[in-house]
Amino acid sequence: MDGSSERDSATVPAKKKKHRKAVVESKIKDLQKELIALDNESEEDEEADTEAEKVSKSELQTAKLLSLRKMQRQDGLDMLQMQLQLLQAQIKTLRQSQVEEAGEESPSQGGLRSRRSASTVERSLGESSSATDRVDQLWDATLHDYKLTETVSDQGSDKWDQYIFTVRRRFDWEHKYQETLVDIKSKTLKEALQHIMVGVKGLGLIQDTPSIDPNTLFLYLEETRDLMNRFQDKSKDEKTSTKERKSAATTALHLGVLVSYLDKDYAETKKTLRPMLENGMITFDLLWALFKPNLIAYTTTYGDRDHPRAFKVDFATKRNHFIKGTWYEIEGKYLEYDGKSFGMGSMSVQISSFQGVRKISSLECFPIQFHKEASRVKSELIERGKKFVAMEGVHYKYHKGMAFMKKKRQVLKINIDGRIMCDPAIHRRINPNYHASTVGPKERDDEDGESSDEDEDGCDCGGESSEEDADGHHYTPSSSEDSPPLRRRFRLVQYLEGRAHLVEVDSQGKEGASTQKDQLEIEKDSGATFSEEELLIASPVVLGFSLNEKLWLEFTVSGISNVKFNEDAFDSLVLPEGQKSIVKALVSSHTFHPSKSIDDIISGKGRGLCCVLHGPPGTGKTLTAEGIADLLKCPLYMVSAGDLGTDPRSLEKELQTILDIAHSWGAILLLDEADVFLEKRSVQSIHRNALVSIFLRLLEYFQGILFLTTNRVETFDEAFVSRIHLSLRYEELSTKARYRVWKLFLDKIKATEGVKVGELTENDYKDLARRDVNGRQIKNLVRAAQALAVHQDEPLSMAHIKRVIDVAENFERDLKGGSGYADAMRSYT
Structure with a gap:
């Protein structure tokens, strides 16, 4: 009895809860029906509103009425939504309380109630939701708020997978x-x-x-x-x-x-394309058909048709811009060198939109087989590629022709006729923001191995190597029919005399018997091998520095040649033999035997060589530095005060950069007219003191060769005197020295420039030597006399020289005060 009464008493609240739940669920159903009816009514009202708008669109009262009805319907929907949410919250609370009561049951109430509670929980969970769900948060234009909806899975996405x-x-x-x-x-x-x-x-x-x-x-x-x-x-x-x-x-x-x-x-495309290609013509819409990936394309170097180039096409893309219009961008790769290693650089060429049909060879870029002299162009580009890869490292060269410089999205052309330094690594380090292509790894072709006459699947594939997939199929990589593959390979070696050379190798990188070279003569074998195709697409320019113009440029490979050194320039210096031998010995020892010289107590300090050349103008100071540089066949980097500036903040950076570059190139640094950086420091001029201090500190750690020329050695700061290794004074030219200089320049004109020179007697040379002129003035006088003789189409004679000397003496007289100065001097004497 007691057990039954307990069960009856426990059943009463459960029945009440079930009743409450049923009432709530009934209300929910009624609200849902009301929502559906209201939605239908809303749609009917909207249709009626639309009709009303059509009938009385211009009536303001109708518009207000429509707006009021819409607001009322919206308010009704919002109210029903809120009621529905409250009822759902009540159901959730009831279900949670049922779960908690089921968990607090005592064991004495038996397994029956536990099973009932478990089934109630399971039924409650089943009625509410699964453990997890996926929903989408979408914007509701009606509610003007985000709402959650069930994520709709793409049921039909897999049906397309049945197709090939x-x-x-x-x-x-x-x-x-x-x-x-x-x-x-x-x-x-x-x-x-x-x-x-x-x-x-x-x-x-x-x-x-x-x-x-x-x-x-x-x-x-x-x-x-x-x-x-x-x-x-x-x-x-x-x-x-x-x-x-x-x-x-x-x-x-x-x-x-x-x-x-x-x-x-593509039936119509083939019908249109075939006759056009046979006649070497193309339209802009069919331009994509020209540029098959991996073919060799022909273009120019920065628009200069005198310097063609080739590259390997990656893909052609049609682009549009509301200002620029429509164009095709042909992207590809080429062989590049960044100063450390060879690799593939990236480039692109744009072909602007055009109307009608155009000749393929007139495009900014086109497949190389459409060139009218394709075989000759390929041969020339391969030879130029050999020259390019042979310039690995740093090289002191001569350039004649156009050089290029990218500046503000433009390419400037500069004519360079002088000595240059080819050094891509320094160029990229000094100009980190310069728009130069990055160098990626070279692509190694598997096609370069030994070919077989027949593939393993029995198909004749032209002797190319084949590959096998997971299913046992054998494939042969495709190649262009129009351009046969370039199979020859070369390896770069550096000989002891400094000459780089390419030797032909087989597929394993071994030299043939005909190209074997004594290994003792090889200084460095880079190990880099190049195919003919890589040489064909080699870069047409090399990064470097113009020593005359002081510009970092891109020099054309075809315009680069070896420097013709004037080894007689140093011997032509009119100096005492003792001074010449000292200069030659010091510079030679520092250049070729730096390890045999003593070092400072502090490592890296005081290992440079500083020579001061002082004296009157035109006595051979600059010529000494130029002559010793040509004698030792090393670069001469000439710097003036204008190149460095007089701002202490920029001077240190510029001077440090120049000193580092000169040392890395093994160049002789010539600082012409260096008075402003070497004057004595004083309390009154803090600005000059800063310049001198910076110069002295950087000079202390410079490990190269520095020549300083000045006319005012008496103004030098005392701290600088101890840093001078050699000081040479150049006196005014004596009569004997002037005699040698006159004879030297006149003989040089006769020997090298091919100008007819009349016979000058010994007395003529002595007469010229008595003129009070310096070496630079003698050179200028000889040039002017030569120009006068060429203009009159006569052999250079003493008469031409005297006419030029008379003009020069009149100018010098005017500089000193005119004829009154000469009269005063005569009366004084």
Whole structure:
């Protein structure tokens, strides 16, 4: 009895809760019905409102009435929504209380109630929701707020996977056509395309479902057709196993579907394209058909047709801009050198839109086989490529011709006729923001191995190497029919005399018997090998520095030649033999035997060589530095105060950069007219004191050769005197010295420039030597006399020289005060 009474008493609150729950759920159902009815009424009212708007659109009262009705309906919807949310919250509270009561049951109440509670919890959870769910937060324009809705799964996305491929057209939000893509669904077709389009960038054939531009597939239509025929033949070959024949038949079928699609969709394109290509013509819309990936394209170097270049095409992209219009951008790669290693640089060429038909060879960029002299151009570019790779490292060269400099999205052309330093590494370090291509790793071709006459699948593939996939299929990488592969390879070696040379090697990198060189003569073997194709697409320019113009430029490889050193320049110096031998010994020892010289107590300090050349103008100070540089065959870096500036903040940076560059090149640094940096410091001029302090500190750690020329050695600061290793004074030229200088310049004109020079007697030379002129003035007088003789078409004679001397003496007289100065001097004497 007691047990039954307890069960009855426990049943009463449970019945009450069930009753409350039923009431709440009934209210929810009524509210939902009311919401549905209100929505239907809202739709009917909206239709009525629309009709009313059409009938009485101009009446203001009707508009106000419509607005009021809409607000009322919206308020009703909002109220019902709030009531529905409150009722749902009540149900949730009831269910939670049921779960808690079920958990607090005592064991004495038996397993029956536990099972009932468990079933109640399970039923409650089933009625409410699963453990997790996916929802989308979407904006509701009616509520003007975000609301949560169940995530709709894409049930129909898998139905397209049953096809070999799908042709998908893309439209923008305005339903305007954008592009067509081919989605490859078949794994067999994808693997076949991976081998047909080997080396093609941007396709993404490693993805599960790659999307490819059908234009790209059309460019490989014949390769696809050939591979299809090969697999059709293999599927009928009785020598192969049943599994292989079946797999080959499947591959042939999938390739055949692709070929059929391309033949059908591009039938009109082929009909239009073939006659145009046969006549060397093209339209802008069909420009994409010219640039098959991995072909060699021909273009110019920064628009200069005198310097052609070639590169390997990656892809052609059609671009649009509301200001620039429409153009094609051809992107590709070429062989580049960054001062450390060879690799592939990237470049692009733009072809502007044009109307009608245009000759292919007149385009800014076109396949090299369309050049009217393609074989000659290829040969010249390969030879230039050999010259480019032979300039690995740092080189002291001579350049004559155009050089280029990129500045503010423009390419400036500068004519350079002088000595240069070819050093891409320093160029990139000094100009980190210069727009130069980064160098990536070189692409190694697997095609360069030994070829076989027949592939393993029995197909004759022209002797090219084949690859095998996971299904046992053998593929042959495709190559352009118009341009046969360039198979020869070369290796770069550096000989002891400083000459770089390319030797031909086989596929394993070994030299042939005809190109073997004594290994003792080889100083450095870079190990880098280059194919003819890489030499063909080598960069036409090399980064470097013009020593005369003081500019960092891109020099054309074709304009670079070896420096012709004037080894007689130092011997022509009119100096005492003792001074000349000391200068030569010091500079030679520092250049060729730096380790044999003593060092400072502090490592790296005081290891430079500083020579001061002082004396009157025109006595050979600058010529001494130039002559010793040519004698030792090292660069001469000339710097003036104008190059460094007089601002202490910029002076330190500029001077440190110049000292580092000169030391890395092994150059002789000539600082001409260096008085401003070496004057004595004083309390009154803090600005000059800062300049002198900076110069002294940087000079202390300079490890190269520095020549300083000045006319005012008496103004030097005392701290600088102890840093001078050699000081040479140049006196005014004596009569004997002037005699030698006159004879030297006149003989030089007669020997090198081919100008007719009349016979000058010994008395003529003595008469010229008595003139009070310096060496620079003698050079200028000889030049002027030569120009006068050439103008009059007469041999250079003493008369021409005297006429020029008279003009120079009149000018000098005017500088000193005119004829009154001469009269005063005569009266004084």
